[in-house]
Amino acid sequence: MRAALFIPCYVDAFFPEVGIATLELLERLGVEVVYPLNQTCCGQPMGNAGCHDDAAATEALFVRNFTGYDYIVTPSGSCTHHVRENLTAIPQTADTVKVRQRTYELVEFVHDVLQVREFPWAEFPHVVGLHNGCASLRALRTAKMSEIGEPPFSKPLDLLSKVKGIRFVTPERPDECCGFGGTFSVFEEPVSAKMGYDKVNDHRNAGAEYIVSGDMSCIMHQKGCAERLDLPIKFIHIAQILNGARE
Amino acid sequence: MSSRDDVLARVRRNQPAPRPLPAVPTFDTDPGSSLERFKTAVLRMGGKVADPPADGDLDNLIGRLFPDAKVICSATPELVGNRPIGEVREPADLDDVDVGVVRAVYGVAETGSLWLTEAEFRVNTLGFLAQHLVVLLDPSRIVGNLHHAYRERAQFDAGYGVFMTGPSATADIEGVLIHGAQGIRTLTVVPVAAGSK
Amino acid sequence: MKRIDHAEGSSKFIKAKDHLDFHDKRLWDLRKKRDRESEHLPEWEELRTLASAIKEHTLTHLADYLEEFERNATRNGAHVHWAKDAAEHNQIVFEIMSARNARTLVKAKSMLTDECEMRPFLANRGIEVMETDLGERIQQLDDEPPSHIVVPAVHKLKTDVARVFSENIGTDPKNSDVHYLAESQRQHTRPYFLKADAGMTGANFAVAETGTVVVCTNEGNADLSVHLPKLYIASIGIEKVIPRIEHLGVFIRMLSRSALGSPITQLTSHFRVPREGTEMHIVLVDNGRSERLGMSDFWYSLKCIRCGACMNTCPVYRRSGGLSYGATYSGPIGVIIDPTFNLRKYSSLPFASTLNGSCTAVCPVRINIHEQIYKWRQIIAERHQLPFVKQQAMKVAGKVLSNPKLYRAAVEGAGAGIEHLPRFTIYSRFNAWGKQREVPSAPQFTFRQWYVKNRGKK
Numbered sequence: 001m002r003a004a005l006f007i008p009c010y011v012d013a014f015f016p017e018v019g020i021a022t023l024e025l026l027e028r029l030g031v032e033v034v035y036p037l038n039q040t041c042c043g044q045p046m047g048n049a050g051c052h053d054d055a056a057a058t059e060a061l062f063v064r065n066f067t068g069y070d071y072i073v074t075p076s077g078s079c080t081h082h083v084r085e086n087l088t089a090i091p092q093t094a095d096t097v098k099v100r101q102r103t104y105e106l107v108e109f110v111h112d113v114l115q116v117r118e119f120p121w122a123e124f125p126h127v128v129g130l131h132n133g134c135a136s137l138r139a140l141r142t143a144k145m146s147e148i149g150e151p152p153f154s155k156p157l158d159l160l161s162k163v164k165g166i167r168f169v170t171p172e173r174p175d176e177c178c179g180f181g182g183t184f185s186v187f188e189e190p191v192s193a194k195m196g197y198d199k200v201n202d203h204r205n206a207g208a209e210y211i212v213s214g215d216m217s218c219i220m221h222q223k224g225c226a227e228r229l230d231l232p233i234k235f236i237h238i239a240q241i242l243n244g245a246r247e
Numbered sequence: 248m249s250s251r252d253d254v255l256a257r258v259r260r261n262q263p264a265p266r267p268l269p270a271v272p273t274f275d276t277d278p279g280s281s282l283e284r285f286k287t288a289v290l291r292m293g294g295k296v297a298d299p300p301a302d303g304d305l306d307n308l309i310g311r312l313f314p315d316a317k318v319i320c321s322a323t324p325e326l327v328g329n330r331p332i333g334e335v336r337e338p339a340d341l342d343d344v345d346v347g348v349v350r351a352v353y354g355v356a357e358t359g360s361l362w363l364t365e366a367e368f369r370v371n372t373l374g375f376l377a378q379h380l381v382v383l384l385d386p387s388r389i390v391g392n393l394h395h396a397y398r399e400r401a402q403f404d405a406g407y408g409v410f411m412t413g414p415s416a417t418a419d420i421e422g423v424l425i426h427g428a429q430g431i432r433t434l435t436v437v438p439v440a441a442g443s444k
Numbered sequence: 445m446k447r448i449d450h451a452e453g454s455s456k457f458i459k460a461k462d463h464l465d466f467h468d469k470r471l472w473d474l475r476k477k478r479d480r481e482s483e484h485l486p487e488w489e490e491l492r493t494l495a496s497a498i499k500e501h502t503l504t505h506l507a508d509y510l511e512e513f514e515r516n517a518t519r520n521g522a523h524v525h526w527a528k529d530a531a532e533h534n535q536i537v538f539e540i541m542s543a544r545n546a547r548t549l550v551k552a553k554s555m556l557t558d559e560c561e562m563r564p565f566l567a568n569r570g571i572e573v574m575e576t577d578l579g580e581r582i583q584q585l586d587d588e589p590p591s592h593i594v595v596p597a598v599h600k601l602k603t604d605v606a607r608v609f610s611e612n613i614g615t616d617p618k619n620s621d622v623h624y625l626a627e628s629q630r631q632h633t634r635p636y637f638l639k640a641d642a643g644m645t646g647a648n649f650a651v652a653e654t655g656t657v658v659v660c661t662n663e664g665n666a667d668l669s670v671h672l673p674k675l676y677i678a679s680i681g682i683e684k685v686i687p688r689i690e691h692l693g694v695f696i697r698m699l700s701r702s703a704l705g706s707p708i709t710q711l712t713s714h715f716r717v718p719r720e721g722t723e724m725h726i727v728l729v730d731n732g733r734s735e736r737l738g739m740s741d742f743w744y745s746l747k748c749i750r751c752g753a754c755m756n757t758c759p760v761y762r763r764s765g766g767l768s769y770g771a772t773y774s775g776p777i778g779v780i781i782d783p784t785f786n787l788r789k790y791s792s793l794p795f796a797s798t799l800n801g802s803c804t805a806v807c808p809v810r811i812n813i814h815e816q817i818y819k820w821r822q823i824i825a826e827r828h829q830l831p832f833v834k835q836q837a838m839k840v841a842g843k844v845l846s847n848p849k850l851y852r853a854a855v856e857g858a859g860a861g862i863e864h865l866p867r868f869t870i871y872s873r874f875n876a877w878g879k880q881r882e883v884p885s886a887p888q889f890t891f892r893q894w895y896v897k898n899r900g901k902k
Contacts, residue, residue: 009845012891013855014884019891035895041845046838048799050821050830054842061846086818134800147757147805149483173472177759181798186876187834188796190455191763193880194464195798224881251526254682254730259507261738268501269494271690274487292710338672339638357697358708365719371671375664393708394693403654403689406520406717407671410696415664416710419579419595421602422470423622429576429630429637430664430711 002032004069008076009041021243022075036065044082048182056089067095072103077136080105111155121244125165129208133215171202180221196225214238273394281356281389288359292413299439316345322369323350338372347377357392360412364405380431386438450796453768468762475756477705496810499747509652509685516655520717522724530560546641552666553577554646559772576665585612591766594752599765643669647680653688656716660709674722683746698808702751741819747809754803776803780816791829794820
């Protein structure tokens with residue numbers, strides 16, 4: 001099976017280790033991974049700001065880069081959501097429609113397409129708080145959301161729970177938004193920072209040593225908050241744990 | 248063009264394509280004892296429940312429940328009280344009533360609600376100016392939930408009707424629950440069949 | 445008209461730590477109570493679908509239902525008036541009252557009357573209006589608008605209420621016991637009920653089948669407002685109509701559960717016929733609703749039953765307070781309807797959101813709130829109502845991110861992390877990211893650089 005790898009701009013720039021872990025993980029699981037070299041971004045920053053026109057060229061580039069693959073995988077719930085639901089600044093050609101339909105978030109891909117549950121090489125002997133980014137949670141439905149009384153389910157936990165040594169703690173507000181929200185983090189900085197502080201304190205108070213998420217954008221924001229607060233809490237992406245990172 | 252015509256014309260022009268009206272089921276669950284469910288619900292909403300007197304003397308019951316009450320006004324002939332409701336001329340005249348007594352038409356087990364109309368109040372302010380309200384409820388007249396309650400279609404021909412659920416309340420200040428906001432301070436349900444003595 | 449700056453309003457709110465903590469916890473508690481109720485009813489999601497469908501049906505047949513309501517209300521003996529806009533609503537209310545020499549009005553909570561700014565209009569014409577809902581009364585006395593559509597003074601602590609009451613109704617400024625304060629307002633308000641010339645309510649629902657006005661309260665102030673004075677005025681937005689009595693089963697089951705996590709409000713009142721010797725007037729108000737009905741992306745907002753669940757769940761609202769939105773309707777529902785009142789003034793509101801979608805998930809009538817927020821952003825950008833800084837940042841971002849070479853130049857290379865942040869995050873003059881957060885440090889290489897070095901070109 002062949003898949004194209006999309007690495008979000010902020011992962012490329014700030015958290016290449018997450019991209020590396022994603023690539024290595026997919027290869028361990030038997031996927032032939034292709035990384036189109038001219039990729040940049042999915043267009044979400046402009047799209048979420050309402051700047052449809054400004055997003056168009058980036059979205060078109062995305063489609064050009066990822067046309068012709070059966071699967072496009074990315075370690076980002078919010079980017080996946082943007083591609084599948086909001087890549088609308090460009091004409092909806094057959095290629096565009098296909099690219100949109102074939103884009104998967106990493107957990108979703110491993111869980112639903114590859115249907116893998118065991119990662120024998122993985123070990124993470126730490127106390128962990130799981131953070132599901134809101135796009136992953138409510139748009140991509142990666143787990144039960146607290147607003148809806150449905151039977152509990154969680155794709156991330158399905159993947160992580162068998163990792164050797166891992167222990168989970170639950171914060172008081174498990175799926176309250178952490179406050180990143182893209183440009184919100186800058187243009188509504190007071191509320192954004194308060195939300196981030198509340199989120200990391202909540203995990204810390206529950207006893208988490210690590211916060212793990214499938215969304216590095218959330219992590220980037222929470223990490224910035226935790227560091228400013230001098231909070232002894234560490235951050236890691238799901239791909240890294242599943243790929244065998246020990247810390 | 249009158250405002251009425253203007254508004255209606257604009258609404259007509261802008262109405263989106265028609266959507267169908269769904270049928271509303273009654274969502275019946277296995278009810279168990281309606282009276283027990285009702286009691287649990289009304290207690291949860293801050294109401295009280297008093298056992299009917301063994302001797303059937305409701306006036307005496309009121310006297311025991313409200314020993315300090317001076318003015319007792321009953322809208323039901325099952326109780327006498329000391330302020331004849333038939334002599335009330337203005338709604339405001341009930342301002343000094345300590346205890347009002349009415350009989351509900353029926354109760355709703357889901358919520359602990361009591362349905363009362365102008366016929367049961369005789370003077371509507373009895374249910375709101377009285378400091379305390381006692382409501383007689385026939386235990387055989389409890390419907391399961393609000394879907395059933397709202398299918399008692401004839402009841403909604405009343406000029407005024409209200410589902411009363413516990414006493415008046417507010418939590419507007421720091422979320423602290425207060426009973427006796429603008430209306431009654433306490434509501435006591437006495438489950439007793441109509442016409443029993 | 446001055447643009448509302450939500451971020452600035454929120455900044456002030458956040459600085460008052462005790463108020464912020466209480467506000468956030470109190471409303472989160474209401475959200476949790478809602479969850480308990482919704483989990484208790486296995487049919488909850490089905491009820492949401494029904495409520496949504498009934499509203500959509502009604503709105504797509506609204507003219508017919510409005511006429512049916514008018515017919516039945518008139519047959520009941522009520523007078524039905526129509527107001528195109530807020531100004532006409534206020535004028536109609538004034539004329540109804542002054543024609544009968546009515547100088548005092550007791551009213552129950554009505555967001556519509558706040559929207560129409562009725563109180564100052566009437567006050568300027570010599571009519572004394574008393575808000576009888578405790579929360580609304582506190583706000584009236586403090587000359588502040590309500591901050592939440594269900595709990596209007598939720599942003600205040602009891603010490604604030606003690607101050608407001610001591611300054612206005614003669615309570616002891618040192619006594620902030622909540623029972624004392626509530627009892628004081630009860631005692632102070634009661635004589636006004638007894639003597640008022642007129643009483644007013646809004647409507648949670650207006651039933652076309654019977655001409656019934658349905659008002660849900662906990663305090664009993666709506667009933668006192670209607671049963672005592674000889675004149676009753678009901679102000680009703682045209683979107684409040686529902687077809688039949690039986691539909692109330694769905695809405696009444698959902699309203700208080702969504703709002704407060706209680707199965708029903710203490711009073712659910714159905715006003716249909718004026719009692720003998722009195723008059724009942726109904727004012728049906730448009731004020732932009734008919735226009736919103738024609739907006740294909742936004743007409744779902746008319747389904748709103750004003751439960752406030754979206755406000756309770758919104759992490760932004762809980763940390764910024766309703767007053768920071770500068771509008772009658774705040775929180776998520778406010779964000780999607782206020783731009784229809786004034787696009788420029790409220791252009792920052794759709795950005796007071798992280799698009800997390802919690803509001804949509806709790807809305808009892810399935811309004812797609814966060815999707816409408818997203819669409820409003822596009823309209824605001826198209827109509828050049830974005831702040832200049834953001835406009836420019838997005839233009840630059842759009843150019844850099846669509847050009848692989850430019851993009852790589854921006855992210856590759858050594859240097860402080862701040863230079864390599866996607867440009868939009870540093871474009872604000874004040875370097876907002878770094879105010880309360882550390883900036884991510886630049887790693888030695890980008891992913892692409894690692895890939896090219898370690899995996900070669902494929």
